[in-house]
Amino acid sequence: MFKGLVGLVTGGASGLGRATVEQLLKQGGRVVICDLPSSPGQETAKQLKENVAFVPIDVTSEKDVKNALQTTVDKFGRLDVVVNCAGVATATRVYNFKKEQPFDLKSFQRTIEVNLIGTFNVIRLAAGLIGKNAPDADGQRGVIINTASVAAFDGQIGQAAYSASKAGVVGMTLPIARDLAKQGIRVVTIAPGLFRTPMMEMLPEPAIKSLEATVPFPPRLGHPSEFALLVQSIIQNPMLNGETIRLDGSLRMQP
Ligand SMILES: NC(=O)C1=CN([C@@H]2O[C@H](COP(=O)(O)OP(=O)(O)OC[C@H]3O[C@@H](n4cnc5c(N)ncnc54)[C@H](O)[C@@H]3O)[C@@H](O)[C@H]2O)C=CC1
Numbered sequence: 001m002f003k004g005l006v007g008l009v010t011g012g013a014s015g016l017g018r019a020t021v022e023q024l025l026k027q028g029g030r031v032v033i034c035d036l037p038s039s040p041g042q043e044t045a046k047q048l049k050e051n052v053a054f055v056p057i058d059v060t061s062e063k064d065v066k067n068a069l070q071t072t073v074d075k076f077g078r079l080d081v082v083v084n085c086a087g088v089a090t091a092t093r094v095y096n097f098k099k100e101q102p103f104d105l106k107s108f109q110r111t112i113e114v115n116l117i118g119t120f121n122v123i124r125l126a127a128g129l130i131g132k133n134a135p136d137a138d139g140q141r142g143v144i145i146n147t148a149s150v151a152a153f154d155g156q157i158g159q160a161a162y163s164a165s166k167a168g169v170v171g172m173t174l175p176i177a178r179d180l181a182k183q184g185i186r187v188v189t190i191a192p193g194l195f196r197t198p199m200m201e202m203l204p205e206p207a208i209k210s211l212e213a214t215v216p217f218p219p220r221l222g223h224p225s226e227f228a229l230l231v232q233s234i235i236q237n238p239m240l241n242g243e244t245i246r247l248d249g250s251l252r253m254q255p
């Protein structure tokens, strides 16, 4: 099923995105890694060698995303699966009473811009290309997988912007799945809990240890490969559509 499949992974140079790229390649797929020009995307593509290309993009740019889709067609001839992993994590309280400073509006806007609008930008532009595929026996033309967060449901102190952006991704999953149903394109969102990626490794190890203790089972950070396994499973299961799946060891974030 994965032999010859063409995937495009945003945020594919790091963490959950990179693990997804590796899993798709391992299964016999071909992959376009899309990530910021400043990311290690070029080196990643070099390390992974075959059936992979890197296109530097900012997911918020229409021009960049169109260019990535064109490169996908030029290099691999089609697009079957999009995995949206590009994202930024922010942590600021709505008002800092010590400094008498409100949350910086530009920072709030940028978080929404990247995590929510960037994800939507990629979906809206990729859908047309996936829609050109001939349908399989089930009428399916492709799959779009997004990355939200458990913060969409249990946002912690300081996560107003991040939680709002991820709740937006959860909220648009069903309507977009409905929009694309007639073309046989499925849309599924994953809401990860705590995963060991560069985003998380910015924290000191004692902070990571205490976060791990909050996960009921298994009481540890998730491995990026476990996220990639769910991506594979979503691609393989045609009945999964219009849904957000928590991948969190039954974690419920505390305030
Ligand atoms: N690591 C974790 O525990 C969790 C992560 N997530 C989400 O998973 C996704 C992946 O995160 P990680 O792999 O952990 O982080 P990461 O920081 O390792 O990877 C994120 C990638 O997105 C790229 N990126 C950021 N802004 C971009 C933009 N405007 N255009 C293109 N690429 C951009 C970065 O360059 C980076 O390579 C993010 O959306 C994050 O919010 C959600 C829940 C938990």
Ligand SMILES: C[C@]12CCC(=O)C=C1CC[C@@H]1[C@@H]2[C@@H](O)C[C@@]2(C)[C@H]1CC[C@]2(O)C(=O)C=O
Binding pocket: 089, 091, 149, 150, 151, 152, 156, 159, 162, 192, 193, 194, 195, 199, 200, 203, 207
């Ligand atoms: C805000 C958190 C938790 C508390 C801490 O000591 C440090 C943090 C910075 C990274 C955050 C932490 C947590 O809220 C969960 C997220 C937001 C994490 C980055 C990704 C994260 O795991 C996530 O998206 C969870 O849904």
